[in-house]
Amino acid sequence: MTRPDRLDYRPCVGTMMINRLGEVFVGKRIDNKEGDWWQMPQGGVDDGEDLDEAMLRELGEETGVAPHQLEIVHRLEEELYYDLPKELQGKLWKGKYKGQRQAWYLVRFTGEDSDIDLDAHKHPEFCEWKWVDPDLLPELIVPFKREVYETVVAGLKPHI
Numbered sequence: 001m002t003r004p005d006r007l008d009y010r011p012c013v014g015t016m017m018i019n020r021l022g023e024v025f026v027g028k029r030i031d032n033k034e035g036d037w038w039q040m041p042q043g044g045v046d047d048g049e050d051l052d053e054a055m056l057r058e059l060g061e062e063t064g065v066a067p068h069q070l071e072i073v074h075r076l077e078e079e080l081y082y083d084l085p086k087e088l089q090g091k092l093w094k095g096k097y098k099g100q101r102q103a104w105y106l107v108r109f110t111g112e113d114s115d116i117d118l119d120a121h122k123h124p125e126f127c128e129w130k131w132v133d134p135d136l137l138p139e140l141i142v143p144f145k146r147e148v149y150e151t152v153v154a155g156l157k158p159h160i
Helices: 051-063 134-140 143-159
Strands: 009-018 024-029 042-044 070-075 080-083 099-109 126-132
Touching: 009 051, 009 143, 024 051, 024 134, 042 051, 051 070, 051 099, 051 126, 070 143, 080 143, 099 143, 126 134, 134 143
Parallel strands: 009 099
Antiparallel strands: 009 024, 009 042, 024 126, 070 099, 080 099
16 A cells, blocks of 8 residues: 555545544544445645644544644554545545545544534534444445555554
8 A cells, every 4th residue: 555656645644533432533524425434534734744733733623622632642654545536536635636645643532522523623524423443444434445444443453
């Protein structure tokens, strides 16, 4: 999954946020009307932005969770890559990227469920959320990201 031609892949961070029970936060995307797909928070890294800062920013925008309610547990050493399906290439991200390269984090959420606010950002990405067992993640994600989720679970689950 690692690719040498990094220029065609959008830099991104992804976060496996776990609660006190070791369950993982997943959200149902607002813009996906074609299936019952759930995903972990993820988003683009701004030019010059530190990966830790990007992860905390994206997680805050998508979940409303504040940095003081999080403990960074682990980050995968290698970036993971995925390609968009052909029908989506040229349509997402202004057509600049054929996929994403992602740095994945495991963070522990120390707040309460009531602290999660999907409307914290002016452009919410999720319409619903829930806690799930980490082993279910590959089954919940849109199929073209399944291999990435299998790798994330294998790499981060030992640190839960």
